[in-house]
Amino acid sequence: MDSGGFFLWRQKKIPKKKKKTQMFLCNCNSECFFPKIPLNLRRNPRPLPARITFSSPQSPSQSLDGGEVEPKPSDPPPKQISEQSSYEAKDSEGRDYLYALGQESQNMNISVGARSGVIDDLFVGKFLGKDSDIVFDYRQKATRSFEYLQGDYYIAPIFMVILFSHIVKNYIVQQLDVKVPLILGIWGGKGQGKTFQTELIFRAMGVEPVIMSAGELESERAGEPGKLIRERYRTASQVIQNQGKLSCLMINDIDAGLGIFGHTQRTVNNQIVVGTLMNLADNPTRVSVGQKWRESDVTHRVPIIVTGNDLSTLYAPLIRDGRMEKFYWQPVREDIINIVYRMFDKDGISKDEVESIVDTFPNQALDFYGALRSRAYDQSILQWVSDIGGHENLGEKLLKGRKSGKLPTFIPPKHTMEALLEAGHSLVEEQKLITNSRLSKEYMKNMDD
Template structure:
């Protein structure tokens, strides 16, 4: 036995007095590090085709482990693809990039193929929608302030939304449509982030598909308006601030990622409908941010 009290027994280093494994950073029984002259090949694990998913972080956890740890994660685009799940669930007829939950995905934009037949479109309303979209698309070459938001407000059930959809179909526009029910959530900040995500989705349609697109929010006053003694929530305030920020900075939209100089979003016109815009926050509906169109059926 050595004077230090360390015994080497069956390649195991223990302390005789404490009878526990040696926790020294440099163990006396650890194998010597591999030298460059060592003829043995390094022990490397061969990664599969999904090597980006198998890459480990600083704690040795891979991507799918970190994804599973996020209890609120709703990302269903990964984790169930070919090469990760059994081929029984993902066959060749589905494609290599398909997974078992593809039926739950929906297209973000609307194309209005379901509208059949000819309908009357009010010429004044058609000019207003078309001019609003064109002015926003060419705003970089104009020397005037172009409002990003067009507010269409009028009576209930008079065809504001349907007439707008008819114009979208006639102009070949694929908009991203939201409703007042998506402007509130049990999580603070979630609806504001959703508005920014939908705005960026419409921008990607313009950039990647070469089609005209816009963000349309139906019944905005139902989600953000103040009626009587209704309560103002933090989500209402965040959405109002988000729409005001989009109007002031329509090409720099963040959804939480780090800012990059190349991350420039295309300017996307926003169209909102409502019955009473006087219930909205006044700075949001001022002329610099929102252009109003009063819907009056008797004038047509």
């Protein structure tokens, strides 16, 4: 561009086999981005002038002889699709508006909900041969079906009666002339199988619960955990309504998230979660997730089951009898023997030998016997690692072998009473070391100096 504001245009030569000249024409103002010439001009090209005026909006254009000429009115720029109304079914060229908008936007992936080129088929699922959408996948993963619980397990009769009656009473509450608490609090010592027994009963009854943990009862945003509880409650209600299956809301280790221990600091989320649970217990069919109340928005009553080690650490009005039914789970010797016997049934351990193991290690939680069985596998696992080539290339062989399915088969060991008792005594020694050592006091004893 020279000092007079003129721009020199030259023809760009195209390879001879096309025998055409690609030409550009600019006849608009300074905001032009040099669009290609229209189709009719390509078919009948006209000679380009030696110089073309590139005028500015502040001053009139100048001709080749120096005279002033009025600028020609330029055509308005084409209307972008994103500026059009989202209620238009077609764009200005007759194309589908939503699909064209997806092609225009750089941040929209139209193949997430459906395959590229397929519009409005967002809920077809994989059974019709299309990619399922995100909401479809979420609906499949919102509940737990416990398909992994394969085998024969022991369910304590008293546990079955309490949980079964609580679920049934909440589903037929309209036919009963009694006050039915919405929440069932199952509490007891650590490692006594509260959650596992509950899952076994869910599987036996065909219940697909929505499960939460204590880690979801706190958030960096105020009000999020309370809203999450209400959303999960409504999700369980939708399972009942849409899928025709029994469902409930289960919160594991609730005292770890809401309990008050010593000088534990409470947060606004603790208060909102407690208030949410109390409100659900008082109004189980009217649950809001933030929108305006609607008279027609009636939610199915969903029983709530919580587990914990010490319910006395919770807010007292939450655990009162009208809102929460309490069940203290402490397995008796018969329950422990039956549960452990089913645990060792595949290992060829008789019931008399199980009784001997339980009597050798009294006052132990049920998870102790599971850890005892796992400890007895250690020698067999070390031998298996040696058989596949040792620990030097263990990581590579484990990862590649797991993907290809070529890992050698692990053969479980044949348990003997001597090996099981030895493993049990080693676990007891570890428990004593933790109880008696208290190394934290040793670390902190000189901090006051």
